[in-house]
Amino acid sequence: MAFFRQLPFELFVGLRYTRAKRRNHFISFISLTSMIGIGLGVAALIVVLSVMNGFQEELRNRILGVASHLQITGPDNVLEDWRSLEQKVKGAPHVQAAAPYVMAQGMLSFSQSVQGAIIRGVLPDAEDKVAELGSHMRAGRLQDLKPGEFGVVLGAELAQSLGVVLGDKVVLMAPQGQFTPTGVVPRIKQFTVVGVFEIGMFEYDSGLALIHLDDAARLYRMGENVSGVRLKLDDLFNAPAVARQLGERLMGTGNYYISDWTQQHANFFRAIQMEKRVMFIILALIVAVAAFNIVSTLVMAVTDKRADIAIMRTFGVSPRSIMQIFIVQGALIGMIGTVAGAFFGVLIALNIDTVVPMIERMFGVQFLAKDVYYISDLPSRLLWSDVTVIVVLSFVLSLLATLYPSWRAAKVNPAEALRYE
Template identity: 55%
Template sequence: MIRPLPLFIGLRYTRARRRNGFVSFISASSMLGIAIGVMALITVLSVMNGFEKELRERILGMVAHGTVQGAEAGLEDWQSLLPALDDRDDVAAAAPFINGEVMLTRGGAVTGALVRGVDPQREARVSRVAANLISGAMENLADGGYGVVLGSRLAAELGVATGDTVNLITPQVRASAVGILPRLRRFEVVGVFDVDMAQYDGSLALIHLADAQRLFRMDEAVTGIRLAFDDLMQAPGRVREIARALPGRYRVSDWTMQHQNFFRAVAMEKTVMFIILMLIVGVAAFNIVSTLVMAVQDKQSDIAILRTLGARPATVMAVFIIQGSLLGVVGTLLGTGAGVALSLNVESIVPAIERLFDTQFISGEVYFISQLPSDLRGSDVIRIVVAAIALSLLATIYPAWKAARVAPAEALRHE
């Protein structure tokens, strides 16, 4: 098999045992540095992709993609507005809701909570609560039944389970013979949900929409209507179309008005981490410069002989570019294999490390999630591989250029 001369010599130099062991050590460390940098970059970006995906699914599975509310106070004409929104092709589901802040008590336990009045049949289409019930059922929320579905952390804080009762106290007051008293109502716990998000598991309680209307004295009004779309990324445009189509004055908003800055921050953090970790790959890649400079010094007599045999400077330059590029390519491939394997198994490796050292890397009390997710994307892997190989190739240019400028007479004078 005939191979080009620069490729043949470059491969031979790469495989050959060098007289200078330090050059071999620098070559191995350069290759290892690139491999570690690429592995770290693939793993970190996969974890950040998983983190963003998990947050997007969990947060946007609990909040409304879009919301229609009254221009000032409650939404009075929601019963006529709801069918009109349901009939729109761009709306997947619509559900009325009432929001209110209350205190929940049980024995000596007292905690604040956000109460949401919902239609049990419609709520399952706009949130993940019904799909994440660990006891009870949403159907147990009945008009006049005064039942409540609690988040798991909230239920644990109050020390209650399905079938127990809790006292719900609203900030509204009522006059009595003994003076001004807060409004209080006893509710039966008919369900407990766990969406694995402390923000909701520890503060959200659901009751029937009609019970909420009576509790907060809203008559027939509601706080608003929650909307769900098939593609939540198109929510801003669809909300604007709905706002133009609605008769009268309404406040129409979408999820990006509340959470867009958060997801932008996550995306920016991912970009910054890519740049920082790419610098690690860059440092390892530019160690190739040291390797090749010493290799050129070690091979000066060989270069001189090649030149006297008629090799052009471009041929000599190509020999060392190939030699340095091979170090970068091999290191990149090793790092890519290790990074892909680690990214695909990080969700099982991290829990094993946590059990081994009896620690927890991500606390559900602090973060939105309690497990380290991973989402390996081919586009990220390709981008990292191309960048690492490009840096390796760039690092070979100067030493190869110096090799091409070696003067044969000077190199062979002392041989």
């Protein structure tokens, strides 16, 4: 009690009003409702933004586990003299590795199953330097792809759809036909399954097959040419700037098309960013509605304390001090709700990988189906900058909600308020 007596008068009375047992229990109920509403809004905002951040990062990492930071291609998907180009770009700033590739479409068949797929011809050792496929192998190794042995590495979903395991023989049909006396027939070659990878993105796991670069060039009759060269940079976010620098460096040496990962998958990340902003606005409005419930609480509190306000005014308390008393009372409600919401929001966001599976088991549901969404797990990445913005926003809205009721309290006429007491 001695501590409270040392506080400034406005803070002491405001805290006293908050702690005191009210005669009107409905005011207490409205205050509790405001705290719970603010807390739920803040917690929901933290969790949703953390999930959106995690989704964006996870999607980017999984895409770049298969795709490349930069890609250089030639006209009509044919790049000639790629070895000299590879030497030129390897010496460029920020470029860490380069790998040639052949990209084409094909039809895979095994027994009675047939599946279309993207066929990528790679050099295993070079591919490991520009992508992370080697770390996502469920069976076999990327290095098991050897020239002339016609081995193939399949995505996990693609292998399951075909019903194949390691060692099985699959037939690959290339759409480019060859002319025979009986007409045009597709080129067909038998490949041995030597590996299975799983990135965790249904798009790649169900539609990508890897073969050796020499086998792809022979099957698709590329000769010494390739489809393009894939590059890995020291900083993936520097890809657009490096693409411009390489464009200037290669100008006049040939016809090249340079694209980076932000262009190849721009729609994904723009959609996520837009959705994140929209969700922030919607949930911020929920926090605002809960915060402005404080208006109702304080208006009723001012009506309930009219006699106390009049007595304080007769003892010389200024209207400004009266206003500050009720600002303290409303700010405390907002602060309790904000702190509680931030605590539970951070707790859930940091343990989303435990909470979501538990809910899925309890109710027998799956939030992210593999065949619908790009990823099947609900990721989370908590940014303390987001938490700070949310907490500050919630507290500022709570303070704004106290201004009108506090102004009304400061305008109470002492004589009129005490007339009927």
